[in-house]
Amino acid sequence: MSLAPARTAEIDAWLGEARAWADRELDRLLPPPGAEPRRVHEALRYAVFGGGKRLRPAIVRLVGAHFGGTEREAALCAAAVECVHTYSLVHDDLPCMDDDDLRRGRPTVHRVFGEAVAVLAGDALLTHAFALVARTGPLAGELVGVMAEAAGAAGMVGGQDLDLEATRGADHVADATEVARIHELKTATLIAASAEMGAIAARARASERIAAQRYGLALGRCFQAVDDILDVTGDAATLGKTPGKDEAAGKATLVAALGLDGAKKRAKELAAEARAAAEGLGAVKGDLAYDLVTHLLQRRA
């Protein structure tokens, strides 16, 4: 299954527009440049405006629009989930964690601003994410609960812990089940939360919220599987990072667990599951939620 070139261009355009929207909203909803404490805010904006795809905001927007939600609440949630995503990158890059010097082709936050400011900028971003969701008023309780569940020990924090454990066991190669668990916790839970928050912000029914959450989870799994494959097959220019980096670092990846062909096969299976989940949302071939899965499977960066 593949997309016609015209459809690929349409989805690219939609993703580009969603990214520009997310960038504008983030700029508006983060403390202004120059705000005190100056170096923390500099570091925070350096991290946020570092060329991310804004996939999570795009998913909030897609699901929000699907259920007829308002732009204002979607924007708050979209900025919030991107803050959570960015905080996790800043903390994961720290010397005591993954010890990464480069992120999207630029020096990581602690390389530019020092470790103390990197820890503080991450803390500030995580906190600001909740401050933004708090502004949704009567929906805040549910939205904060969903986002906190995805970010916390049962979600992203737990995923990073598993990832560190798997990477440090030098003579241990994580199997496909372990890798799937790490992918789910580190990446897919926040994408699932993004979809669910889009649905909640649009006052979707409980059954629709569950369908949105399932769609985000399946899409997130597929997205991360493709990420692992691109680490091996991508080229530095389009990828913005050195290919083979995960492999060299002994990271727990789907390619390490299943080989490249096995990982490609698995990514296709995950894409099929994500398309089925899109159907659970009421989307069919030709609808954005459905075609986006194929688009993400085919991506080159």
Added chain:
Amino acid sequence: MSLAPARTAEIDAWLGEARAWADRELDRLLPPPGAEPRRVHEALRYAVFGGGKRLRPAIVRLVGAHFGGTEREAALCAAAVECVHTYSLVHDDLPCMDDDDLRRGRPTVHRVFGEAVAVLAGDALLTHAFALVARTGPLAGELVGVMAEAAGAAGMVGGQDLDLEATRGADHVADATEVARIHELKTATLIAASAEMGAIAARARASERIAAQRYGLALGRCFQAVDDILDVTGDAATLGKTPGKDEAAGKATLVAALGLDGAKKRAKELAAEARAAAEGLGAVKGDLAYDLVTHLLQRRA
């Protein structure tokens, strides 16, 4: 101004009861021991159950009771503010920050569990704090907003940044204004938020919420001034840490800025301001909110 011995004993008993209540609620509201990810949760519980005074939960409870709030919502807020407080201690103790080996007489979290787990446990605690407040339902938006404001870059994160700057300037002694600003951001804002959250959880009116916030801020300033004095005058056994530690580390303290006598004079002035703020809450001499100020001024540990 000092308290009669019988009144001191009464307030001690009340604080002891509030501490026991906070400990019970925290035990109930944190993930159970043994929950996955196991080492993050071990570190998290090690940090939380390390012998804290539970002053912030006590303030939530005091103000909540003052405005006739329910125990359930006060408990969620009390546990949440203690999680925020504990997260800040875990991150502030990190080698890249204050590099502390001991906290309340025990090895710090990163000394026991390693730096990566300490960062993650702090992140998990901060996130869990918001998850708890989310459970207050229709009040969650306001409560999360108040807590996030106190914890974020305009509050505790900003205070830690200022503190690091002031401590690192080796030939610079922070003056009383700088120290007051650090105290306000690092300590008093979360105590102010605790008081305000107690008032919000009790559905207090806007003017009452402001009075509660002012009381917490003044009490927090006075509390931190006394902390700086005790670092010099306290003895190791009652204090649970080595006296003179702040001084040796070149920390920005009120004693470094004003001398011991000047700091004592300032603490008394701050206590007078806190009593005036207690009156703003409708409390007079003989009421807990009022007498607590004098009690905290007289404390020895």
